Structure formats: structure tokens, C-alpha cells
Amino acid sequence: MHTQFASTATERAVPRGFFASLANESENLGALALPGAVSKKPPGETLFREGDAADGVYEVISGMLRICKLLPDGRRQITGFVPAERLIGISLGGAYSYTAEAITEVMVRFYRRSALDRLMLERPQLTRHLLGAAAQELHMAHELMLMLGCKDALEKVASFLLLMADQQGGEVDAAEIHLPMDRHDIADYVGLTVETVSRTFTRLKRSKVIALRTANCVEIHDWDRLDEMASR
């Protein structure tokens, strides 16, 4: 009943060379070269909430997560979108400091805290790897802070699009970006309202810098101008 077998999951996102030997609901070696339980989360599901006991680290295999912080009255800041191959939940300290939710259907591999703690002593390289992941997360956080604190609506949306572009367009500047998240998520990421995000998309369309195939599929026509607009 609960365990469903993947067939749609593999099409969603582009996991790079990870799927070679995936036996879905069993144990497997991931980026950490460690055994970890693989599971599938439907869109909207919460992996963990801010404040929950931080009992492990997740690696995203496919799909995309959003990382959120909430104020008591419900206002939300999305502090990151997590694509395949990234780790989240590194916390050192008893509790997660943010919430993680699936945007698309997501495959994740879970590494138990207890196992990691034990293994970190034996394999220094593992700790190094985690430190690297944390440093990367920190770098992205700094970029986002710069955006939230300094940039105006146009700059924010342009920056967001460029981020999404190089997050998925490891290939060519294929010029066609898929946005798995809805406008509300985008708004809460860049610190604007849905309406302003929408208006800004329209502005970019009118100036021929982008085109919208659908609401979730952006064609970038003028990379240079988009780059200027982002003020990086």
C-alpha cells in the first residue's frame, strides 16, 4: 500500500550518473559512499520541520525540495531550492533549523545521524565531504542575503532566473528553463509578493529578454541583458 514503485520518478529531473544501480526501496551507496535508506516523497510532503530532532542528513537523488523558515504569523522565507545531488539537514546541534518540503516528487537517501557520527571518526574524508557541503550551502546563503537586502524586484527575479538556469543547465545555454516551483514559492524566495513576481515576469517578457512557454517554462532570449539586470 504505502510502498509505490517508481516509473514516473525517473523522468522528472536530471540526475547525473546516479541512477546506474538503483534498487528503489533498499539500502544503497550514495554520494557519501555509505549505506542509506532510499525513499520517495510526493509533492508537498514535509521531510522535516524546523525544531524537529535532527536525526540525520538527506541526499536528494531526484526532484526538488524547498527549504523554509516561518514566522509565528505564517510569513515564510524560502532560503533555498535543493536540486538532485545535494545534501541537506547538516545541523550539529540537536534540532533542524529549517523545514524541508518536496516541491516535485522527490527521491531521497537518508543517512542516520548516529551512523554518520560513528563513521566520521573512522573516515576523515567523510567529515571533509560534509564540511564541503556546508561551505557550499553557506556560499549560496550569502548570495541570497545579498539579493534580499540590496536588490530591487527586477534584479531579484533576474538573479533568480540565472540561478535556476545554471542549477539545471549544466549543458548548453539551452535557453529553456523549467521552474518546478509555483509563483508563491518564487515570491517567498526572493522576498516579494506573488503579484510583483508576476508583473516582473511580464516586464521581462515585454522587453524580449525572456518568453514564457508556460507559466513554469521560461525561454531565455537575451542572456547578456538578463545578466545586467541581475546586477551581479
Next chain:
Amino acid sequence: MHTQFASTATERAVPRGFFASLANESENLGALALPGAVSKKPPGETLFREGDAADGVYEVISGMLRICKLLPDGRRQITGFVPAERLIGISLGGAYSYTAEAITEVMVRFYRRSALDRLMLERPQLTRHLLGAAAQELHMAHELMLMLGCKDALEKVASFLLLMADQQGGEVDAAEIHLPMDRHDIADYVGLTVETVSRTFTRLKRSKVIALRTANCVEIHDWDRLDEMASR
């Protein structure tokens, strides 16, 4: 000529049990229980700039640093204020991703990257320690992103004051907070203009929640109300 001997430095901030045996310009064991070169930086001096080769990690012994990100046109986001006992410059990746500058006169201990890399293999605990520092930094970054993206001017300034309070008031709620940074720094931290920050201080004064001894010394009179105002 260049090497000055401390006498004013020790009064500045409150290093907790760190100064027991400090022979200023020589090598010493710090929080990492490692040898590292100690040096003194005058207010305003840059430790390193975003983009510089990241050749090591600094530990603040006394005083306070600011961490900045800049846009090409000069707009600035301060992503953190670094008090004594904290590490900065963990970067894994060849370059620092932010700039670090002294706000007050600062004593720092420097750990060379090469030395750390070597030692991390021998002493797993060291890597763990660095991971812990990174995790803490990340936690603070998340709080700041929430503030920048969601909060209004009053909430931002209230949050800022509470942060400063528990950053230094390890003791009692002594109610007297010293702000080593100027209004411009505060503004660039909370994502407002100097004028708005000043107006907000005035607002807090008028409502008797705080009082200003001087521009850099805040007395907190009503912790509960300040806490509500911060919307945490």
C-alpha cells in the same frame, strides 16, 4: 615600528578565558588547540576580500568583525557581525566568498589552510569542530534571511537589538548593550537605510522600550515588548 605592544587592546571586548597566556605576536594554541599566528588589526582594516585566495581561517580573539558582500555598484549587505571566539573564512573552494573587515580594533589568530588540510586528516575532531562552526554560521544566516525577506523596519531593528543582546549579554540581562558598529553598518545588516534605522530607534525610545545612553549604547527597558516587536 610596525609591531606595537598591547595595552589598550585588552580592555576593548571581553574574551572569556582566552588571554591567560598571550604573547602577542608569537604562535599560540587557540580554540582549535593548534598553533596559529596572532595579530592585531586596527578598526577599518580588511582581513580579506571576497574573491581573494582563501588561504586560511581566522579566529577572533577580541573585538568585532563585519562580514560583507558587495554589488558592483557599491551596494553592500553585511551578512554578519563576528564577535570573539568565532571562526571565519571557512570556505573549501579556492576563494573567500565574502569580505571581512575590523569594526573595532581586533585581535585574530590565523590558521593556514595548508596546515589545516594536513591536520584534518590526522585529527578527525578538528574537522568536526570546523563543521560545527560552519553549521552555526549557517544557522545564523538562515535567521538573517528570514529577517531580510519577511520583516518590516520595526521587526528588523528589534531583532537586531535582541541578537546583539544575547551575543554579548552572556551574563545577566544587564540591559545595557554596546553597539560597536555605526548606523550605516546596522542599516546594511538589516536591509534598510540609515535614516530608517535612526527613525526606528527613535520610535523605540518614544515607546519606552529602549533608551540611548549614547548612540552606541542601548539600554533595554522592556524585554518582553522588544521580543514581541521582533516577531520571533
Next chain:
DNA sequence: CGTAATCTTGATCTGATTCAAATGTCGTGG
């Protein structure tokens, strides 16, 4: 198809910025 979301557009309002000036603070030299 029709109904409910999501997304877009429009009109108005408001909190924060901008520009400008006054006040306050501190160090320096007369």
C-alpha cells in the same frame, strides 16, 4: 465541460527611500 486553482492585470495605498537640513559628538589646535 465546469469548477477550482494558479497566474496575471489593474487601481490604490503605504512604508520605506530619497533628498535636504538641523542637531549632536568628538578630536584638534588656538
Next chain:
DNA sequence: CCACGACATTTGAATCAGATCAAGATTACG
């Protein structure tokens, strides 16, 4: 010791970017 000047902070008035409120338009889905 006090006057002066440089700089930081505060205050005021006008403006504006983005939020809010309110409909439409589009899309997804049963």
C-alpha cells in the same frame, strides 16, 4: 578651556517601489 570643523546621527518633507485589495484570464483536472 573653549572654539572650530569634520563627521555621525537625527529629523523633516516629498516621492516612489512594492504591497494590498479586487477582478479577470488561464490552466489544470475530475
